[in-house]
Amino acid sequence: MKVLKFGGTSVGSSKNINNVINILENTSKNSAVACVVSAVGGITDKLLLAGKKAQNKEADFTDVFNTIKQTHIAIVNELIPENNEAVIAYVETQLSALKNLLDGIFLINELSPKTSDKLVSFGELLSSFIIAETIKSRGLSAERKNSQELVITNANFTKAEVNYKITNKNIQDYFKAASQKITILPGFVSKSVNGEQTTLGRGGSDFTAAIIAAALKVEQLEIWTDVSGMFTTNPKMVKQAYPISEISYQEAMELSHFGAKVLYPPTVQPVLNLEIPIHIKNTLEPNAIGTIISNKATNGANPVKGISNIGNIALLTLEGSGMVGIPGFSKRLFETLSQEKINIILITQASSEHSICLGIEAKDAILAKEAIDATFENEIALNKIEPIVVEEHLSIVALVGDNMKNHQGISGKMFSALGKNNINIRAIAQGASEKNISVVIAETDVKKALNVLHEQFFESKTKQLNVFITGVGNVGERLVEQIKQQRKYLKENLKINLRIAGLSNSRKMIFNDNGLDLKNWKDQLKNGEQASLQGFFEKTKALNLRNSIFVDVTANKDVANLYAHYLRESIAVVACNKIACSSTFSNYKELKRLSLKYNAPFLFETNVGAGLPVIDTLNNLVASGDKIKSIQAVLSGSLNFVFNNFNDTTKFYDVVKQAAAEGYTEPDPRIDLSGVDVARKILILARESGVEMNLEDIKNTSFLSEAGLKSDTVDDFYKTLIDDEAHYQALFASAKAHNCQLKYVAKFDNGNASVSLQEIPVGHPFYNLEGSDNIVMFYTERYPKQPMIIKGAGAGADVTASGLFADIIRLANN
Template sequence: MQVLKFGGTSCGSAKAIEQVCQIVQSYQKKGKMIIVVSAMSGITDKLIACGKLAGQGNDAYKQQLQEIEHKHFEAIRQLFPITIQSGLISQVKKQLNNLENLCDGIFQVGELSRRSLDKIMSYGELLSSWMIAEKMKQVGLHAAWKDSRELIVTDNNFGNAQVDFESTNDHITAYFQHAPEEYFVCPGFIAQSFQQETTTLGRGGSDYSAAIMAAAVDANVLEIWTDVSGMMTADPRIVSQAIPIPHISYEEAMELSHFGAKVIYPPTIQPVMDRRIPIWIKNTFAPNDYGTLIKDNGEKTYPVTGISGIQNIALLTLEGSGMVGIPGFSKRLFESLHREKVNVILITQSSSEHSITVGIHETDMLKAKAVVDSTFAQEIHDKKIEPLIVEKDLSIVAVVGDNMKNHHNMSGRLFGALGRNAINIRAIAQGSTEKNISTVISKHDVKKALNVIHEAFFSAPTKQVNLFVVGVGNVGGKLLEQLDQQKAFLQNELGLNIRVMAVANSKNMVFSENGLPLDNWQPALQSGEEMSMQAFAEKIISQNLRNSVFVDNTASAAVASTYALFLQNGISVVTCNKIACASEYASYKSLKELARKYNASFMFETNVGAGLPVINTLNDMIRSGDKIHSIEAVLSGSLNFVFNHFVEGQSFRSVVQAAQDEGYTEPDPRIDLSGTDVMRKILILARESGTVMEIEDITNNGFLPDEALNAPSVAEFYNQLDVHAEHFNNLRRAADAEGKKLKFVASFKDGKAAVGLQSVGPDHPFYQLEGKDNIVLYKSNRYAAQPLIVKGAGAGADVTASGIFADIIKTASL
């Protein structure tokens, strides 16, 4: 015999009921079958509303009754030929009249008891099961309707009755052994007490009804038909990369259902597990999908089977030095909670016996606090223990898998994934069977936690990285273009799905829930809201997305000032903006420490040398134990461009203007020509090599006349270049006379740094430096005789964007 259970959505409309009948018809000639059904979707909630409104003396319950009637009458009209509709409607109307009389009595009394509510709720399953039985007869199936209240016997704990299995099994076996029909349609969820009063088995009890019957008749399989294709590795509404679980053990299914997996009602598993009857979860609306088969443990693809969670948890902590070495505290704690019917979900205790922590539902925390403090009132008065500590707004996230015990580092992967995304763990519990690792976290972090854990344990097709980009001019625009061009490569070769969740410029900002289209983001930005860096940062933090990266393509001090806020929230920072790393040493050091503390990346390779691996090379040398002796470099692509093109017949002004037009200089070229930009770069390299240094410690041997340097505007600055044209020509002529070239050089040696214009001869590595190239010479213990040289294009939107792109990819690999 087989037992099939169909849930509320499977019975929610005439079309769905027809699908149920087709599924049952496909099982013809496979022996007898019990079909357990739920109420039509939404009906149970309406019935509960009827009872509560009537109990409150609110005649709005009548409107609910009308809606219930309409839904059932409409289903009959769509399911059956017109010639038999009136008789069927009459039968349903008779039941609804009884329901109305019950509600009228409650309305008159003004009180709704749990017993009355159970009676009211029973009508949902009674009506749907009767309709489905009639439809099966109408399509030619030899079906009978059987009231489950005549089969399942319970106590009188209304709302969540406990089954008397001895009597229940006797009733079930006696009936089905002798009944002649092939198909039996039974209402789920409802039962009857020894006093023959209607009881219910708790929300989700239809699954339980089916399991009870399957165990009693020793069915070969229990099929649960719902609106999803089986159990998933995580809730697909939260984790888009969740995948179906084809096979799962009874124990794993119980753990996942206990920790919030909604596909199966937790008590369902026990009756059939005792008989080793497989449970097959199938999709009514996709019957050919495999679904999930719950049975004894089989082959496993992953060490973790699934991830689930329970929302709205409170932690209770009993602690105090008076607990150490004294037996009985745990017993008294749990007894006091038991008296108030407070269910304990999680338990953890420190090895010092100084504290014990339990997790409960938030709805129980006030009565739990009161009863525990009362129980330990004397110890609290004597200062042996503290009053009960209660923490709320928490959730439990559980990782479940029979196979975890056979793999090392399961806990490490879990905690590492959470730590890298700045998700704080408030409590941990792991059973000795190693089937479950439970963590208590802020409920604000649940979505992010489920996603990062899923990425850590399942071979998801891609790892999602969420970018928030400020600055979409030359460099930022090229970055978005490169991200779009490399989208397929990143997914196919690196397993990365990089989504740009927001972009902003100085005027506007725009956020997108699913990521902006990289080939057409400009219209969205133009119609976006007014830019506010504070609002932009607050929105990023509130979204709390996993693997979040803030990208700064500006030269703004205001934007740089927000880095600490992002790092403190576990959001990585990638920047080409030199202001933060060239500010006060304490600020620079603080940002580096925040990145380490909150497991976030702080990437600023493009601060020096654009896309060249200048900083990474230096870091690798230092980390591997090398010691830097000196650094000599041409670090300004714009200045190198200027002096390479400043030849006989060219005015200095025209060359500077060309450099700005090409995007090689800052909007105010004086930042480059004054040496300020180069000072920042050599400062960053000195700091990265381990030296404590401020920008004021760097000697700047500038070449700009004061009138040009202090001009009130960029336009006036260019006028001053014309005024002092002969000054610049003399610098060039002096170098030409010696057969040398002008280069703006930065140097660091013996703890001191300087920048300035120098003439270099043909024997110097800088002499042949072309165009906008940069070059850095590192001399160290290992590179004493010949320096390590990093050389290449050091300016330009394309190369700078590519350097930022590379840093983004590095954040994803950490």
């Protein structure tokens, strides 16, 4: 004998019912089958809705009834298209009885638990009849047996308790005499010893199947649903979730208690002592392996078997100095909730006995507060304890695994992973058996928490990074293309799953929490929503994705001003925008402080030297205990390009225009040519060396003409370059006369910094610096005479994008 149970989705349509029948036909070839079925998907909810509307005197309860009727009649016509008159007549008779019951509820304006059980029983009774008749119409040996004649309970309506002595004998006697190959039984429904209709409560169809399996002592109970077993976590929230092949009874009950919908915890009880395995299978994918729940030890490499959650939780906190050392507070608290029939899901108490926290369903929060405050009214009036504090919009997330107790550091990894992603833990509960570690967090953080924990405990050390990029002009476009090109390599070789979840230019912005399709990102962006800097931040925050990184590829002050907001949300910041790090020293230090406080890295390697590892090298020197004595550098790729291409046969205007056209200068070339950009860079290096300095402390000797310095617009500035050609030719002529090269040099020495155009003699390391290259020389205690030199391309879209890319990859190891 085999016992199979099919849930509401499995029998939710004629197509799915046909799948069920195929499974039953194949199974019955080798064994007799007892098949327990749920109501057609969604019907139980509709029955309850119709009853509620009738109770509330809402005449449109008839509309809900008509939907129920049409659903069942349609399924009959689809499954038995010919000679179905007798089946239709029976179904209509049952539906007529249902309508009479609803009319009665409407008339007396009452829906008691007893009547509710009668009402919801129609779902399973109708579905089991239709399925049995369909099987018989196809020539298979089948009969329907009403479970109400077998499963006998007490009169605790809506959640009746089974009388196993009578029930087991009924089941054994019936199946001993049964000759059919397939027996269809309605799940969930039962009768009291007095013959009144009862139900087994939520998950009752699973329970019915387990009761029958235990009574018949079958080898295995099969529960068929719409998913391929119990998953490592909710696959609707975590796309990387996968079915667990084997799991213990205890683990299954823990996961089910904490939100896994595949199995209802009481289902396990009838088969637990008999050690009958439960096999969870997928009706829509019958060949999938599924999950086997048994008493068999499942010692795998991973001590964590699954991650689950319960939503709509309220946290109650009872605290006060008057509780310390006084016995009886806990007893009175729990008795109060018990009297109100409020279920406690989670309990945690401080060892000081100063407070007790309880997790309950949010719907019971108001009732619980009123009842507890009333119980402790005297103590509250005497200020011995505080009125009960209620926090809502919370969820419980739980790690489950029989073998967690044998592995050190599980809770540490859990809390660390959540903390790194700014997920605040409101309460913690862990039993001495260590089979479950539960935390209470905000509902808005559940998806992120499940993904973070799944990545930590179940994925092969692949870290997902979610990138949000503002500024997809020249450099930003190259960055997107580099990410697109390297995604496969990063995933296969570095175990980094890099996704761009948001993009914005000055006009439009787009988002996708599953990662944008980079094949046509430009077209998507054209059709995106109206862009705004604050809107981009709010959307990034709202998506609340793990390991989020904001990338600023602009030169915009307003964007830089938002860094603090991102860091406070534990969103890492990667920037080529120099404005933030060269702003006031107090702002620079505040960003550094926020980065540490919220564990949100703030990386800005491309602020100095584009893709060159200048800041990284400097930080490594300082971190290793070296002291920076002085820095000499050519830090402007654009200025180096300009003076390497400017001579007595060229026009200064033409060279600057060429630099702009090739992407070496900012859109406003005055930022580069005025020396401000170089001053910002040496300022950043000085600060990273540990020196407190502001931009106005740097001596900037400009080479521009007076008219160029005073120009109001970019167009005016370009005009001055034409008008003042003689001024720039004079600079070149002087350098040529002294056999020197013109280089714009930044210096930092003994706490002083300066930037200026200098004539560099032959033999100096700066003399042969070509193209747009940069060079930085660090003189330190360890490098006092021969400096550490970093040299290479210091400007250009590709190298700047690669520098940003390198910072993003660096975050994967954070």
